[in-house]
Amino acid sequence: MSAGDILELSASAAAAAVDSGELSARELFETYRVRAAADRDAGIEGLNCFTWVADEVPAEAPPAPLHGVPIAIKDLFCVEGVPSQAGSRILEGYRPPYTASSVSRLREAGACLLAKTNQDEFAMGSSNENSAFGPVLNPWDRARVPGGSSGGSAAAVAAGLAPWALGTDTGGSIRQPAALCGIVGMKPTYGTVSRYGMIAFASSLDQAGPLTRDVSDAALMLRHMSGRDACDATSLHSASVEPPSARRLDGLRLGVPEELAGEGIEAGVLECCRSTLSLAEGLGADVAEVRLPHAPHALAAYYVLAPAEASSNLARFDGVRYGLRAEADDLLAMYTRTRHDGFGPEVKRRIMLGTYALSSGYYEAYYGRAQRVRTKIAEDFAAAFQSVDYIVSPTSPTVAFKLGERTSDPLSMYLSDYCTVPMSLAGIPAISIPCGLSDGLPVGLQLAGPALSDSRLLDAAHALEQAIEFDPRAARV
Numbered sequence: 001m002s003a004g005d006i007l008e009l010s011a012s013a014a015a016a017a018v019d020s021g022e023l024s025a026r027e028l029f030e031t032y033r034v035r036a037a038a039d040r041d042a043g044i045e046g047l048n049c050f051t052w053v054a055d056e057v058p059a060e061a062p063p064a065p066l067h068g069v070p071i072a073i074k075d076l077f078c079v080e081g082v083p084s085q086a087g088s089r090i091l092e093g094y095r096p097p098y099t100a101s102s103v104s105r106l107r108e109a110g111a112c113l114l115a116k117t118n119q120d121e122f123a124m125g126s127s128n129e130n131s132a133f134g135p136v137l138n139p140w141d142r143a144r145v146p147g148g149s150s151g152g153s154a155a156a157v158a159a160g161l162a163p164w165a166l167g168t169d170t171g172g173s174i175r176q177p178a179a180l181c182g183i184v185g186m187k188p189t190y191g192t193v194s195r196y197g198m199i200a201f202a203s204s205l206d207q208a209g210p211l212t213r214d215v216s217d218a219a220l221m222l223r224h225m226s227g228r229d230a231c232d233a234t235s236l237h238s239a240s241v242e243p244p245s246a247r248r249l250d251g252l253r254l255g256v257p258e259e260l261a262g263e264g265i266e267a268g269v270l271e272c273c274r275s276t277l278s279l280a281e282g283l284g285a286d287v288a289e290v291r292l293p294h295a296p297h298a299l300a301a302y303y304v305l306a307p308a309e310a311s312s313n314l315a316r317f318d319g320v321r322y323g324l325r326a327e328a329d330d331l332l333a334m335y336t337r338t339r340h341d342g343f344g345p346e347v348k349r350r351i352m353l354g355t356y357a358l359s360s361g362y363y364e365a366y367y368g369r370a371q372r373v374r375t376k377i378a379e380d381f382a383a384a385f386q387s388v389d390y391i392v393s394p395t396s397p398t399v400a401f402k403l404g405e406r407t408s409d410p411l412s413m414y415l416s417d418y419c420t421v422p423m424s425l426a427g428i429p430a431i432s433i434p435c436g437l438s439d440g441l442p443v444g445l446q447l448a449g450p451a452l453s454d455s456r457l458l459d460a461a462h463a464l465e466q467a468i469e470f471d472p473r474a475a476r477v
């Protein structure tokens, strides 16, 4: 097979080609390794997708269902012996002594680690501009951001530098970069994939999930990493994810919430989503309006809850246990200098916000209240799912924006997750699929379902994907 033919294969197709003997696992891995290493060596002259690339080709295909298909993994997943810094300077030089459960499971299923991907520091951001390794560029237009925080994973898959990638989503960090890069990204039901070995941001929201070229690959990856894990008490026993096969949506009711699909959404994005809804009707779906009255408050609640959890999770980085240590005469000065030098400005902003929200006099007024808003949002979804099967909205209010455009205004950056944060707070599964172009840039459509409907959701997304026939090739490098 020529390198060009290899790059055309989805991860599922690549596994099948190795299985049938058409392609060797070695050749497959080396084709991607050379491309990924070239991007790493080019730094910001390339897309800057990777923080680390494997330097060896696995000897032979593991006798397992994924047959040695290479996988790129967001930097925040711990992999034994491999640099894992969560995009932060504070973890400089850290090589974990253990491997995240999701990564171990994918390896046991036959996937081979190709590279670690660039990301916003500790997964805080929507543009990948908050990384200690520099920004990632969008392969559709290098003057634009790939989205974040899983920006390196999304750009690598879109550009054909990896067949698929693993990311995490706390408030939108899989779905939004997938939308901005024209690929598929899914946040499974909270608890579906073990968080063990993920460097934590906001533990009640963090969820690992796939960034892939198509919906079948997303299902395949999820199938091989989900399930209960004794090392994560919040992980769930979930039904096995089956390969999606639906081509029609007969009898399914799609609900469009005006709160997430009206004011504040770019016209070109709305236009693409509307024409996709017409396609859905052509496949037999009923499209109806639903209400999510508390969804407009999701972002405000998220920016209390996520920083509160982050301020607690990030307390462990003090120069004693891992990574960077600043020189100082006494212990307190060592702690503060290490944190001063090691954390970037957005991380410091979140720690301050979270520490304030949790301080004794304000706890009830901020944290307690945000928790109540979170419950209201979950109740809105539960009520909506009484009348519809799935909720449909744009994934991102805009297409990929220019580098630097939102860096000086945190609020405008935070608004990037307006449509994705409500599902995160409710813990429900949501997937973004590419649904067309606006001004030559990809638009993502988000479908969300009730908790544990992941398999059905993938099936519906698959039917829509077949009808949309999105062409990703303009992004290949």
Ligand code: GLN
Residues within 6 Å of the ligand: 123, 124, 125, 126, 148, 149, 168, 169, 170, 171, 172, 173, 174, 201, 306, 417
């Ligand atoms: N952009 C959001 C934030 O900065 C979401 C990030 C994420 O999902 N990890 O918090």
